Amino acid sequence: MRQSPVLPILQIVHRPGILDLSWGHPDPAVLPVAALRRATATVLERYGAEALTYGAERGPGPLIEWICTRLAHTDARAPEPTDVVITAGASQALDLLCTLCTTPGDTVLVESPTYHLAVRILRDHPLELVAIPADANGINIDMLETLLAQLARCGKRARMLYCVPTHHNPTGSCMSLERRRALATVAAEHGVLLVEDDVYRELSYDAPAPPSVWSIAPPGTVARIGSFSKSLAPGLRLGYLTSDALLTQRLIGSGLLDSGGGLNPFVALTVAEVCASGDFDATVAHLCATYRERRDALAGGLRDHLPPGCRFTVPGGGFFQWVELPEGIDAGALLPHAEQAGVAYLPGSRFYLNEPRHNTLRLAFSLYPPHQLIEAARRLGEAITAVA
Amino acid sequence: MRQSPVLPILQIVHRPGILDLSWGHPDPAVLPVAALRRATATVLERYGAEALTYGAERGPGPLIEWICTRLAHTDARAPEPTDVVITAGASQALDLLCTLCTTPGDTVLVESPTYHLAVRILRDHPLELVAIPADANGINIDMLETLLAQLARCGKRARMLYCVPTHHNPTGSCMSLERRRALATVAAEHGVLLVEDDVYRELSYDAPAPPSVWSIAPPGTVARIGSFSKSLAPGLRLGYLTSDALLTQRLIGSGLLDSGGGLNPFVALTVAEVCASGDFDATVAHLCATYRERRDALAGGLRDHLPPGCRFTVPGGGFFQWVELPEGIDAGALLPHAEQAGVAYLPGSRFYLNEPRHNTLRLAFSLYPPHQLIEAARRLGEAITAVA
Numbered sequence: 001m002r003q004s005p006v007l008p009i010l011q012i013v014h015r016p017g018i019l020d021l022s023w024g025h026p027d028p029a030v031l032p033v034a035a036l037r038r039a040t041a042t043v044l045e046r047y048g049a050e051a052l053t054y055g056a057e058r059g060p061g062p063l064i065e066w067i068c069t070r071l072a073h074t075d076a077r078a079p080e081p082t083d084v085v086i087t088a089g090a091s092q093a094l095d096l097l098c099t100l101c102t103t104p105g106d107t108v109l110v111e112s113p114t115y116h117l118a119v120r121i122l123r124d125h126p127l128e129l130v131a132i133p134a135d136a137n138g139i140n141i142d143m144l145e146t147l148l149a150q151l152a153r154c155g156k157r158a159r160m161l162y163c164v165p166t167h168h169n170p171t172g173s174c175m176s177l178e179r180r181r182a183l184a185t186v187a188a189e190h191g192v193l194l195v196e197d198d199v200y201r202e203l204s205y206d207a208p209a210p211p212s213v214w215s216i217a218p219p220g221t222v223a224r225i226g227s228f229s230k231s232l233a234p235g236l237r238l239g240y241l242t243s244d245a246l247l248t249q250r251l252i253g254s255g256l257l258d259s260g261g262g263l264n265p266f267v268a269l270t271v272a273e274v275c276a277s278g279d280f281d282a283t284v285a286h287l288c289a290t291y292r293e294r295r296d297a298l299a300g301g302l303r304d305h306l307p308p309g310c311r312f313t314v315p316g317g318g319f320f321q322w323v324e325l326p327e328g329i330d331a332g333a334l335l336p337h338a339e340q341a342g343v344a345y346l347p348g349s350r351f352y353l354n355e356p357r358h359n360t361l362r363l364a365f366s367l368y369p370p371h372q373l374i375e376a377a378r379r380l381g382e383a384i385t386a387v388a
Numbered sequence: 389m390r391q392s393p394v395l396p397i398l399q400i401v402h403r404p405g406i407l408d409l410s411w412g413h414p415d416p417a418v419l420p421v422a423a424l425r426r427a428t429a430t431v432l433e434r435y436g437a438e439a440l441t442y443g444a445e446r447g448p449g450p451l452i453e454w455i456c457t458r459l460a461h462t463d464a465r466a467p468e469p470t471d472v473v474i475t476a477g478a479s480q481a482l483d484l485l486c487t488l489c490t491t492p493g494d495t496v497l498v499e500s501p502t503y504h505l506a507v508r509i510l511r512d513h514p515l516e517l518v519a520i521p522a523d524a525n526g527i528n529i530d531m532l533e534t535l536l537a538q539l540a541r542c543g544k545r546a547r548m549l550y551c552v553p554t555h556h557n558p559t560g561s562c563m564s565l566e567r568r569r570a571l572a573t574v575a576a577e578h579g580v581l582l583v584e585d586d587v588y589r590e591l592s593y594d595a596p597a598p599p600s601v602w603s604i605a606p607p608g609t610v611a612r613i614g615s616f617s618k619s620l621a622p623g624l625r626l627g628y629l630t631s632d633a634l635l636t637q638r639l640i641g642s643g644l645l646d647s648g649g650g651l652n653p654f655v656a657l658t659v660a661e662v663c664a665s666g667d668f669d670a671t672v673a674h675l676c677a678t679y680r681e682r683r684d685a686l687a688g689g690l691r692d693h694l695p696p697g698c699r700f701t702v703p704g705g706g707f708f709q710w711v712e713l714p715e716g717i718d719a720g721a722l723l724p725h726a727e728q729a730g731v732a733y734l735p736g737s738r739f740y741l742n743e744p745r746h747n748t749l750r751l752a753f754s755l756y757p758p759h760q761l762i763e764a765a766r767r768l769g770e771a772i773t774a775v776a
Contacts, residue, residue, distance in 0.1 A: 007449025007469055009435070010659065011442040028437030036440065040428035047397070049416030052424065052621035054399040061395025081395055082502050088476050088625070091647040099483070104492035120643025126492050202497070233440035235654040237476070255508025259479040261399040266424075266623040267655060269397065341640040 009202035019376040020344040021363040024169065024319050025245040030290050031233045035279035039270045042277075054261025057252040059086025059240070067226070067240055070275070074201055076211030082245040085252060088263040090199050090239040091121060097160070097195055097223055098125040098225050100254055101247070106159035107151060111139050113360075115197065118162055130158070131353035136313060138165055139173025141182040148190050160193045166209050169199035170351045170362035171322040172315025177210055182219035191223075193247075199227040199239070201320035202284050205292040207316065219244040223362035228271055230319070231284050236267050295321070297370030298363065301377025307385045311323040319366040322348070324359055327383060331361040337387055343379035407764040409751040412557065412628055412707050418678050419621045423667035427658045430665075432669070435639040442649025442653040444641040447474025447628070449662035455628055458663070462589055464599030470509055472635040473640060476651040478587050478615040478627040479565050485548070485583055486513040486613055488642055489635070494547035495539060499527050501748075502740035503557040503585065506550055518546070519741035524701060526553055526563025529570040536578050548581045554597050555588035558739045558750035559710040560703025565598055572605035580609075581635075587615040587627070588706040590672050593680040596703065616659055619672050624655050667674070683709070685758030686751065687767025695773045707754040710736070713772060719749040725775055731767035 012023055039299040043051050046241055047303070058064065059215070064084045072078035087093040102108065106340060110119060112131035122129055132147060133140050144161075151158055163183075165175035187194045194213055201209045214224035227239040241251070251257060262268065274280050299314045306312075309326030331347040338344060348360025363380075365373055400411055431439050446452065452472045460466035462608075475481040490496065492514040498507060500519035510517055520535060521528050532549075539546055551571075553563035563571070575582045582601055589597045602612035607630070615627035629639070640644060652655070662668050686709055688701045694700075697714030713719060719735040726732060736748025755763055 007446070007452055008436060009448045009450070011444055011651075025442055031434050031437035031440045033436050033440065037432045041425060041431070044421055044425045044428070047619075048421050049419040050397060052419045052421065053416055054413055054460070054622045058395070058398055060397045062397070062436055064395055087645040088480075088652065089648050091644050092476075095487070095644050099487065099512055109743075117643050117647035118638040122643070124487055124643050230592050231603060233654070234442045235440040237648060237650075237652050241647040255505050255510070255512050256483050259505035259509060260477050260625055261622060262625075264476065264625050264652065264655075265397075266621070266625070312553060328463060328611075 002079050005079055015343050015344070016247065016345050018339055019342060019368060019372055019379065021365070021368070021376055022344050022346045023367055024364045025261060025367050026230070026234065027290070027367050027369070030287055031040065032274070032283045035274050035277070035283060036233070036270070038281055039273040039279065043050025043273050044381045047269060051266055055268070057257040058084065058191060058248065059067070059262050060248070060265060060269045060272060062276065063268050066272055066275045071242070074209065074233055077101065077215035079242040080245070083242050083248060084261060085248045086268050087239045087241055089229060089230050089237040090197065090225045091117070092122050092194060092263065093225045093239050093241045094118060094162070094197070094238070096251060096254070096256070098127065100250055101193060101196065102127055102159050107156050109144070109147070109161040109192070110353055112165045112353050113170055113348065114353070116165055116350045118197065119219050119353065122162065128268060129353055131355070131383050136173050138179045139163060139183060141179060141186060142181070145186055148186070148192070157194045158190065160195055160342060161187060162195045162197065163196040165213055166198055167318030168316060169200070169318065170320050170346070170348065172212055172320050174316060179334050180211065180213045180263055181216060184213050184221060188218045188221045194222040196224040198224050198388050199230050201226065202231040203288060203291060204317040205288055205295060209317065214242055220246060231275065231287065232240040232271065233282065236262055238271055238273065259377045291319070291366060294365040294368070298373040298377060300363040301374035305378045305381030307381060307388060310384065311359040321365055325361070326388065327359055329384065329387060330358040332358065332382060334387055338380060338383040341379040343376045343383065345380070392553060403554060403731055403732070406727055406732050407756060407760055407767065409753070409756070409764055410732050410734045410754045411755055413755050414618070414622065415678070415755050418675055420667060420671045421641065422660070423662050423671060424621070425664065427667065429660040430659050431661050435657060439654055440558060443649055443653025443656070444725040445645040446472065446636065447650050448653060448657045449659060449754060450664065451656050453662045453764070454660055459630070462597065463603045465603035467630040468633070471630050473625045473629045474651060474656050475629055477625040478585065478613045479505070480651065481627050481629045482506060482550070482583065482612045484513065484639060484644070485644070486487070488638055489581060490515055490547050494530060495544050495549055496534070497535070497546050497549040497580070498741055500741050501552045501558055501736060502550065503552055504738045507727060507741065517741055518565060519743070524559070524561050526561065526567045527551060527571060529574060532571070533574055533623055536574070537582070546578065546580045548583055549575060550585065551581045553601055554586055555591065555703060555706030557588070557706065558708050558734070558736065559708055560701070560708050562598055568599065568601045572601050572609060576606045576609045582610040584610050584612040586612045586749060587618050589614065590619040591676060591707070592677060592705040593676055593683060599715065602630055608634060610677060611635060619675065620659065620662065620668065624626070626652055626655050626659050630674050633746045655660065661762070679707070682753040682758055682761055684764060686761040689762035692765045693769030695776060697771060698772065707752050709751040710751055711748065711749050714776065715747055717772065717776060718746040720746065722771060722775055726771040728769040729767040729771040731764045731771065733768070
């Protein structure tokens with residue numbers, strides 16, 4: 001008889017005794033199970049087999065219409081339906097853009113630090129990645145222009161630029177409106193496709209999210225990637241992209257979308273129902289209240305427990321708190337000590353393409369309730385103090 | 389106010405008065421709506437939020453275990469769990485293989501004729517496609533060896549070979565066991581990764597499907613792509629891949645699967661429940677009975693109504709009936725006449741990489757009930773007779 005090991009269902013691996021703030025995962029307790037149960041039942045009742053067959057390549061009409069209406073409220077400009085494509089998550093949208101909008105050897109610019117798994121997706125394609133430094137206000141536009149000029153002198157052109165302007169992963173920062181405008185202008189001038197990872201827009205805790213770069217850029221300059229992974233549930237694998245009709249036409253004309261009949265049609269119709277029923281609004285309100293409290297608890301814990309010389313800026317949204325340790329403390333070398341003290345994180349070096357700042361780390365405040373985040377901060381402070 | 393055109397939900401476009409046998413789509417009437425309603429409710433009840441968060445990169449354990457057990461019955465060899473990866477449909481599996489297992493400029497062999505949308509997916513990647521002729525028994529192995537030798541003389545190597553050995557799209561043929569063995573041997577000798585599109589295995593109407601090439605080839609030679617699109621519902625966008633542990637490790641180690649937490653975890657857990665409950669078996673039995681009757685009705689209609697000189701072989705499974713018209717009749721030129729008579733199909737030329745046989749056409753018998761298939765055959769016969 002064949003051996004049957006018990007195979008996992010989940011990605012996360014829990015380590016006993018460790019508050020593991022390395023996972024950028026939602027707390028299972030806040031995922032909208034009841035809303036999904038209602039929506040799946042309603043969709044199969046209302047649409048029957050139409051919910052289960054090959055869907056429109058662009059994605060189902062009801063979800064596209066809802067996204068257009070939603071972005072009219074949460075962004076500075078609403079897309080037309082022909083600007084939108086429904087995708088199987090944000091990662092899949094990025095993968096699809098790499099496949100369909102680049103040619104082998106193309107230069108792709110990546111702000112640094114940046115979302116480390118986006119870099120992994122980019123590296124799975126035959127692209128040359130080049131880092132652009134970013135600070136608390138986002139990409140350094142002067143350095144971007146210098147870099148584009150350098151590339152031009154080598155007869156190269158940057159084809160794409162990947163960035164997370166809003167509630168950045170890992171730093172939590174928001175690009176200033178001035179930089180967004182400048183970025184849009186420079187990208188348009190140089191024919192660089194901006195890939196704007198905008199998955200945290202709905203998770204804004206203090207003020208509405210700033211206008212997306214997509215909303216203020218000339219048409220065709222930006223492909224903005226949105227997602228229901230943060231605002232509803234990551235296991236749904238549902239996201240979307242807004243660009244202009246020319247780029248979305250390239251995507252829906254691809255072999256993958258034609259052959260599959262859209263990228264995730266049953267789930268997309270289900271999410272359209274979650275949105276239409278009011279459950280999306282209620283879920284996002286609950287998530288924002290929950291994560292705001294957690295962000296504040298972690299920030300309070302860090303203020304109380306980190307030794308002098310540590311610096312952090314409290315983010316206005318998203319999942320992540322970025323911490324700078326005193327110069328000379330390497331977050332990678334600190335990690336075993338932190339784990340000994342019962343806390344884990346991702347060393348900041350993971351998020352740099354090159355020239356990492358070793359005294360940085362990323363804490364996710366999404367997974368644990370407030371009292372555990374405060375305890376995690378205490379343990380982190382203890383570990384830093386021990387090695388300092 | 390923004391205009392709100394009514395956007396479609398479905399891919400299919402119905403044309404009044406035309407029996408459109410060009411769509412390789414299932415009849416909505418046979419899709420398992422009730423089974424999916426039960427399974428979604430059960431999964432959200434049993435797993436709660438675990439059904440909605442980031443899943444294991446390989447896919448959820450219960451579905452992988454079930455696939456291993458199922459293939460022990462429907463194929464000549466069962467995979468180990470480490471041989472399997474759950475994908476977001478067969479098309480997505482092919483796309484992923486192109487991204488992760490080829491380098492730009494690689495030669496990819498494609499049997500000809502073949503599934504036209506797979507060619508579109510391959511062409512969205514920077515690959516050089518080369519056709520290998522196939523007959524009613526599958527790929528011509530002598531010509532394959534000749535071609536591989538020619539490539540070697542040019543200093544080239546075929547990296548991948550895409551084929552549909554079982555219930556072929558578009559021809560409905562099954563590759564003989566002898567050819568499967570020879571294909572596996574030649575591919576292993578030359579280091580060619582065989583991509584075996586095996587999505588019709590469950591839809592075998594007369595006898596069990598032959599052993600997959602994967603099941604009889606040396607480990608690492610074949611990536612077999614399976615799907616729930618034909619056996620359950622295409623809108624689920626769920627498939628799987630069986631290969632060896634080395635290749636699946638490359639896939640689950642990709643940025644896309646790591647970032648997303650598997651490719652379609654909520655749907656995959658739901659389908660695992662459909663399978664465990666017995667609903668999968670019941671659905672496949674119902675589908676086979678339904679499609680067998682339709683295949684026979686269409687074959688009977690063609691026998692009765694096609695003029696002399698037309699040839700066809702009744703397929704043992706799948707969705708498609710391939711028809712050869714008398715030499716000199718171009719199926720593309722015939723199509724407007726056929727549509728005038730109220731029937732449509734895909735001209736066979738669509739399925740050739742080059743040197744198409746213009747006197748061929750593909751009829752899908754999946755979408756219409758028997759009496760309409762007979763009527764479609766009558767209309768087709770009328771149109772052929774009119775132009776002959």
